[in-house]
Amino acid sequence: MPVVSVSMPAELIERLDSHATAHDYTGRSEVVREGARALLTEFDDDTLEGESLAGVISVFYDFGTQHVERRVTELRHEHDDHIASNDHSHVDDYCVDLFVLEAALEDISAFVGTLRAIEDVETVDYSLVPIESVGQLQDA
Numbered sequence: 001m002p003v004v005s006v007s008m009p010a011e012l013i014e015r016l017d018s019h020a021t022a023h024d025y026t027g028r029s030e031v032v033r034e035g036a037r038a039l040l041t042e043f044d045d046d047t048l049e050g051e052s053l054a055g056v057i058s059v060f061y062d063f064g065t066q067h068v069e070r071r072v073t074e075l076r077h078e079h080d081d082h083i084a085s086n087d088h089s090h091v092d093d094y095c096v097d098l099f100v101l102e103a104a105l106e107d108i109s110a111f112v113g114t115l116r117a118i119e120d121v122e123t124v125d126y127s128l129v130p131i132e133s134v135g136q137l138q139d140a
């Protein structure tokens with residue numbers, strides 16, 4: 001197996017090591033491999049392929065990180081076709097952008113991936129709802 005060198009904050013390395021110990025991984029490399037697999041297969045869901053989805057996405061970053069705010073605004077314009085709404089809030093010392101998208105899985109996957117790749121974005125979370133499934137339980 002090839003060996004790669006990856007730079008990351010010391011705190012993240014400590015958390016990887018703690019996670020490896022707590023869950024009996026052979027070491028941090030195994031944790032990183034598992035994390036990489038999870039990231040790369042995150043949106044591999046055949047049941048959602050071709051569905052029209054509602055995606056609710058939250059993006060946290062430090063207040064006053066202007067390059068992040070600028071990039072998020074650019075993305076908002078680039079993905080305007082799929083964005084139903086966008087709200088910018090402040091929570092504690094963070095800016096929080098909340099997006100509601102109406103799009104296919106691949107579009108939401110691309111949007112989430114691009115947000116995560118912005119340097120200094122702290123977290124990106126999301127939930128997906130197949131639009132056809134909304135209200136089905138009430139009708140049954």
Ligand SMILES: [Zn+2]
Nearest residue numbers: 064089090095
């Ligand atoms: Zn802000």
